[in-house]
Amino acid sequence: MRLTHLIFLLYFFSLFNCKQTNLGLTKIEGKQIQITDTLPIDSKIESYIKPFRDHIQKDLDSVLAYSPNSYSKSNGSFNTAIGNFMADAIYSEANPVFKSRTGKDIDMVLLNLGGIRSILPKGNITKRTAYKIMPFENSIVVVALKGNQVDSLVNYLCRVKRAHPIAKLKLTINENDKIVEAKIKGKDIELDKVYYVATNDYLYSGGDNMSFFKPNDSLYVLNYKVRNALIDNFKKVDTINPVIDDRFIQIK
Template identity: 60%
Template sequence: MIFKQFIVSISLVLLAGCKTSTLNLEKIEGEQIPISEAIQPNQDITDFIKPYHDHVVKTLDSVLAYAPASYKKSDGEYNTALGNLMADIVYEQSNPIFKSRSNHDIDFVILNYGGIRAPISKGDITLKTAYEIMPFENSIVVVNVKGKNVNEAMNYLSKAKRPHPVSQLKLVINSDFNVTEALVKGQPIEEDKTYYIATNDYLYNGGDHMTFFKPNDSLYVLNYKWRNAIIDYFTKTDTINPVIDDRFIQIQ
């Protein structure tokens, strides 16, 4: 018993003498390792991912349509063949979906010049082409607004001095960048009329300073990505034929 008490006493003394050590960070060191051919790949990892890599490459290289010429978003002052095509695709692919859900037609489409991220080169149009044109996950939405907002959109386009893609619109501006004519599906804009504008979620939320979508009467989220609309259009189209037209022009 005395021996046990002695052991306990010694243990308590030893525990009392132990101090909690505090670790303090004194410095951080790093080294930049450039990625180059000098770094040899791990063959086991390379062999593991090869089937997936080959499948992705094969899928992206699958041909969807054909382009008889090359098209760039900068090939026009206020409307371009490529921009017109992108806006027309959104209208053509989205309108049936929207009408089936709302019993209304889309009145017009407005997108942004910067949203088109790559040209279409002459020759085969592949799935990779669609991903290059639209690498982001932007979704198509339809906004229900009054004619007052539509007029604000026309003024925005006139002052932007860029070929923002539009469809189902006719906009004419003068040398002072003032609107001289604005038509939606061939008809003048009525301030109190309700219009359904198709765009993408980035622009709806104020991207590129497009604030004219708010306030609005309602928002329809189609759960349809802009890229998917492009892919679906290419899939059903043998040869594309985009053109520059008079949907947005300036007169001197």
């Protein structure tokens, strides 16, 4: 009996001692650590990343072209030199890619003025220049639009009266903001024709209230970033000298 009693007590105490205690979170404490240049540098980390940083800096600062003047998106009412350069560069670089895949040509280009984030500076033009002008990861897409949708595109440009970069489209409005002339590659816009419009994925998705891209006949994703097209164009030219022209003007 004593042995049985002892075994029972041992079993009871083992169950009691093995009982799990429910724990709960009662308080969270923390502090903000400012990330500034006053923080001590870890020499091991610094020595590890230095070769990579030096390689990237050298690549970004490699000279690709030269600009005799500085160009800003604020210099111009309906079209700007830097915007014209960007739209023309996109056409020049994207059209061969599009044609190789579809057998068709891009009819026009439309970008957004707000996408130009820096000036095109006077002096040497580098990859870093392209990253400053276009820091976003926007890619080029080509949208197949019917003529009536292109009319909506033209009406949008007339309504907002901003120097959104365009190429291969010529647009003239009068003092009352009415369309005097609208041509693509020198020809009147035909309502029943399909036009292939190059733009970026942000605008295709409705950015800057450009709702006229949807619905559409087809969408072609080129997997080609706007920034990379600029870099490729920089490499092809010796001197960049864009101008404000008559692609979008208002007559009085």
